[in-house]
Amino acid sequence: MDARWLILADDLTGAADCAIAFRRRGRAAAVIWGETAWDEEVPVLSYDADSRGLAEAAAAQRHAALLQRFHTAGRRLFKKIDSTLRGHPAAEIAATLAPLRAVHGHAFGILAPAFPGTGRTTVDGRVRVGGRPLEDTEVWRRDHRYETAELGAMLATAGLASRVLPLETVRGAGLAGALAEAASVPDRIAVCDAETDDDLSRIAEAGLAMDAAPFFIGSAGLAHALAASAPPQGLDPVRIGPDGRGALFVVGSMADISRAGARRLVAEGAVLHLPVTPHTLLADADGRAGLAAQVAERLAAGGDVLVEIVLAGEPDMSLGLRLAHALADALASVAGEIGALAATGGETAAALLTRLEIRGIHLADEIEPGVSLGLTLGRFSIPIATKAGAFGDADSLVRIRDRLRKARTEGSLT
Template sequence: MQRWLILADDLTGAADCAVSFARRGHAAAVAWGPAGIAEETVLAIDADSRRLPPAQAAARHAALLAAPPGPGAALYKKMDSTLRGQPAAELAASLATLRAAGRPALAVVSPAFPATGRTMEDGRVRLQGAPLEASPLWRRDHTYPDADLRAVLEGAGMTTALLPLAALRAEPGAAARAVRAALEAGQDALVCDAATEADLAAIAHATLPLAGSVIWVGSGGLAAALAGALPMGHAPPPSRPPPRRTGLLLVVGSMAEASRVAAAEALAGGGLRRFGLAPALLRAGPGEWAGTAGAIAATIAAGEDALAIIEEEPGADLRQGAALAEALAALLRPAGLAAGGLFATGGETARALLAQLGVHSIRLLEEIAPGVPLGLAQGGRAMPVITKAGGFGGAQTIGHARQRLRAWLQQEAQA
């Protein structure tokens, strides 16, 4: 059975790539830190590098690749579908590390994720059909001057070629020929347009036979295409902990509009108690938030579901995101220890909270919506967990996640 290593810059990205393999019957887990390294067919590692400067992000990925999980593992480098973080520096360092170990490597790059509205056309990322640069996501958080992916990669010293959409669709075998041409030319990366899942499937089928010579770089869309091109696996399901008869903890640590809309829709459905947490309160420290932390934990212990959300702060400094996530996680630790299940949106938020609960990995089970995985927390506080990237998902996503956690717990109670 082909093993896979997925390297990601945040937890939700690692999970939404690996869950595609779990859906196909392969044992898949997302882990962080040495204690979380598991013997799975598909292991996704959260490098936690989204907020790091380029040199530090690159060094972290190179270090993780210096000790791969056994020979012959295929490598998938997860990049954010809207180019957040430092994907170019991370990829350049990954290619250099692989080549230093004697492994030729062409990066097949496509961050398209059509199920969430992300596409690639003319080598540029588009969101819901419009240029990424015109979106609120780009205005709120971007690293590069624009969304021209070839220019982004070349800015990190890589040579690139482009497989345009028209060429990809022109005839069967076009993708395979483009990959071989890029390999023969000694290119570092082949940037591939893709606007549909069928486009990504064509790329996956063309490149899988070249696993010894290429690595894949993309979001959950290309990962799903690769998983779909593999034979079905037959991994036994993991053992499940007995359910707790307490409430759920739902956490929104992302400032993205999609997550805010979904939180409001979930609250409108009723039965969910809201706890708004101001950034000033989180910065004030434990002495100021003890009462709030106790109220959230008491709500959950009484069997009610609680939604904790960081309030918006005009002019907020995005560089404070990691510090706020850590403070939020510390505040919510008592609630997390009491909860029967957890939903978290925002990669830094999810990782910080799970670390507070002593969790070192998540064994992935299913995908409740595109890019929204359900899994079992491993180590520490074992419970069902759903994670979601902050920037995508529909208005019903959080409400649906809550319903799925409730249904999962009910099924376990009746088993």
């Protein structure tokens, strides 16, 4: 199997961590967003629909329009959803059906959101994180739109029929038959349990072998399984010239693990920590100017800077997008001093890159599960690492710093 792929994602970090699966197997892959022109020759194109913060109807409409713009019969579709069901996955999945029928004459989806490398699994059609029900976790308490993490119930909110294929089916000899039976009902989604990477590999293999090509729905765990179904190819390493400017780290995610990572990075002692409050970002022009001046001075001298949005008490999630754009505006003037960039949280990364007139990422490597490394495309080209806020551990930002430092000093991203 040497298919070309279109990955349609609901946020930037997800678009990157799915596409990097194919880059690691030797397939050229790029992430784009907005009105960026795209190269038909790129085997794996990942588009950030930036739909997680939209209203449900708007998210669905955006996905339908993007499929009409990008999807062709020559590309398989991977619909990336959040592994913890944030955003509007049900409505977005439903919105893909009509455009797919227009291209292929049918639409059958295989949903497997598990990402075992980051502790996300699916058992009995329900999402679990670190072995616990998703409903018992921080991310669900902080940000959820569905009443339950049961995937069939989630799909039903958008009028979608589904059939759960439990672990015994996924691991047994009857998986291909079960998928064929599920596909016999128009517009039905097969919900596949998975606890391990091997489970996902079995799902990918069986789905790719179907006569009527399905579309796949999931996170980076399934993307890695699909990418591994083809023989690895040779691809030249991505290289750049050495750069004496410092790296800018931006932490906008409210996830506890991102905050722990910021504390660990500060404790290492080699980064200037600049916490910034919502008041400064939204109502203090002098404070924003002072922030930019400090960042620019440090980066120009070759030092690393960590800018962290800090909130007191329980975070107000409704401010997330406003804060991301306000921070992007505050940092726009330092663009020429940035030697490398790392951003945690899809909204933060998308807002900052768009404001810096970056329109895409040429992917190079994966630092760890869920953390992609590449070169920016657009106004300038620098190494960039993106990480979903809830992925990784307390040392993830330290590992990202070390990898970006190697890229800047040695000129190699692989």
